[in-house]
Amino acid sequence: MSKQRKVAKRPAGEAFHWVAKGEGQTTGSSPECSLEEFRSSEWRHLPDGGSDTNKDYYFNSYARFGIHEDMLKDQVRTGSYMRAILGSAELFQGKTVLDIGSGTGILCLFAAKAGAKRVFGIECSDIAGHATTIAKQNGYGEVITYIQGKAEEVELPVDKVDIIISEWMGYFLIYESMLDSVLFARDKWLKADGHMFPDHARLYVAAAEDADYRADKIGFWNHIRGFEFSPLSSMVLQEPISDIVDESSLVTPPCCVLELDLCKCSTGDLDFLAPFSLRVARKDFIHSLVVWFDVTFGAASPAVVLSTAPSKPGTHWKQTVLYLDEPLVAHCGDAISGTLAVRKNLQNHRDLDVKLAYELQGEVPKPSTIQYFRVR
Ligand SMILES: C[S@@+](CC[C@H](N)C(=O)[O-])C[C@H]1O[C@@H](n2cnc3c(N)ncnc32)[C@H](O)[C@@H]1O
Numbered sequence: 202m203s204k205q206r207k208v209a210k211r212p213a214g215e216a217f218h219w220v221a222k223g224e225g226q227t228t229g230s231s232p233e234c235s236l237e238e239f240r241s242s243e244w245r246h247l248p249d250g251g252s253d254t255n256k257d258y259y260f261n262s263y264a265r266f267g268i269h270e271d272m273l274k275d276q277v278r279t280g281s282y283m284r285a286i287l288g289s290a291e292l293f294q295g296k297t298v299l300d301i302g303s304g305t306g307i308l309c310l311f312a313a314k315a316g317a318k319r320v321f322g323i324e325c326s327d328i329a330g331h332a333t334t335i336a337k338q339n340g341y342g343e344v345i346t347y348i349q350g351k352a353e354e355v356e357l358p359v360d361k362v363d364i365i366i367s368e369w370m371g372y373f374l375i376y377e378s379m380l381d382s383v384l385f386a387r388d389k390w391l392k393a394d395g396h397m398f399p400d401h402a403r404l405y406v407a408a409a410e411d412a413d414y415r416a417d418k419i420g421f422w423n424h425i426r427g428f429e430f431s432p433l434s435s436m437v438l439q440e441p442i443s444d445i446v447d448e449s450s451l452v453t454p455p456c457c458v459l460e461l462d463l464c465k466c467s468t469g470d471l472d473f474l475a476p477f478s479l480r481v482a483r484k485d486f487i488h489s490l491v492v493w494f495d496v497t498f499g500a501a502s503p504a505v506v507l508s509t510a511p512s513k514p515g516t517h518w519k520q521t522v523l524y525l526d527e528p529l530v531a532h533c534g535d536a537i538s539g540t541l542a543v544r545k546n547l548q549n550h551r552d553l554d555v556k557l558a559y560e561l562q563g564e565v566p567k568p569s570t571i572q573y574f575r576v577r
Pocket residue numbers: 259260263272273301302303304305306307308323324325326328350351352353367368369370379382
């Protein structure tokens with residue numbers, strides 16, 4: 202498994218210089234100002250990250266450009282949607298399309314370019330205003346209309362749409378609970394013979410050898426600068442880690458634990474309990490279960506699969522790693538079986554509670570063990 206991507210960090214304790222001395226002096230006034238002046242001055246040219254009507258932290262996070270940059274730069278993600286939509290021009294030609302959570306509007310632009318007659322993008326965050334400017338800039342001002350608000354609360358100027366497009370997937374597929382909003386929109390606006398892009402989603406689990414990274418992420422908490430921090434390590438275990446898993450660390454083939462037909466499923470299907478069974482492919486230690494997903498655009502021709510598997514090129518979703526309390530000693534042919542139960546957290550519906558029950562049958566058996574995790 203690779204380490205987390207390195208980010209250039211400011212050395213601890215180093216202060217920011219608000220304005221570099223002697224630079225940026227174009228007005229004749231001093232480029233320096235006190236912290237109070239700085240705080241009280243108006244910076245109208247900077248984008249407003251959140252208005253009074255938009256207090257929800259979740260939506261405000263999508264008003265920032267950085268998060269959209271990460272998504273747009275994700276070649277697998279954005280490229281898959283582009284291939285699926287532009288490759289289906291016959292389907293989109295003359296149709297009315299709805300994008301749930303349109304963000305900067307990239308999927309709406311694909312739909313318009315594919316020949317859609319009208320495209321509506323519903324977006325709750327303030328990025329919606331910028332998306333309107335971009336649509337006009339690209340000559341689609343007459344085709345694309347953005348509606349700022351929550352999908353659950355806004356009105357559309359049409360009764361029904363032919364196609365719903367949406368990029369709603371979170372870590373662990375369903376973290377963030379955005380799929381709830383897409384299913385709400387489907388039930389309200391999609392024609393009976395309409396299409397969903399994507400139309401299927403699957404969640405997979407496999408077992409992995411992961412000694413070095415486990416030592417770095419979990420073992421780290423045992424001793425810190427001469428102090429005993431071990432009470433935290435059991436807590437740390439409850440937080441799944443999002444990271445790129447090397448395919449070679451997988452010790453079993455994957456098992457599909459959730460399959461959603463996005464044309465038919467309901468929000469009730471998103472809390473689930475699934476049995477799994479994994480057959481060990483080589484003698485090794487097992488430190489974690491690794492979870493990933495794929496989505497399929499089955500209505501596209503040819504069908505497109507957006508996969509976040511360790512065997513495929515990396516995406517910003519990476520994979521989700523659930524560390525086991527203790528490593529398992531596994532031999533080729535051993536069976537790891539159990540159940541994975543997932544539900545929305547009762548206090549914060551965007552977080553996920555995960556209950557993992559597993560046992561190993563083999564040369565060094567491990568009796569049934571239960572662990573709890575929170576994806577947040
Ligand atoms: C994962 S981003 C995708 C953005 C864009 N479609 C793209 O592909 O780059 C999801 C977007 O959906 C918006 N969103 C999430 N839930 C929503 C809801 N219930 N109503 C309106 N917008 C929502 C978020 O603010 C965010 O901009």
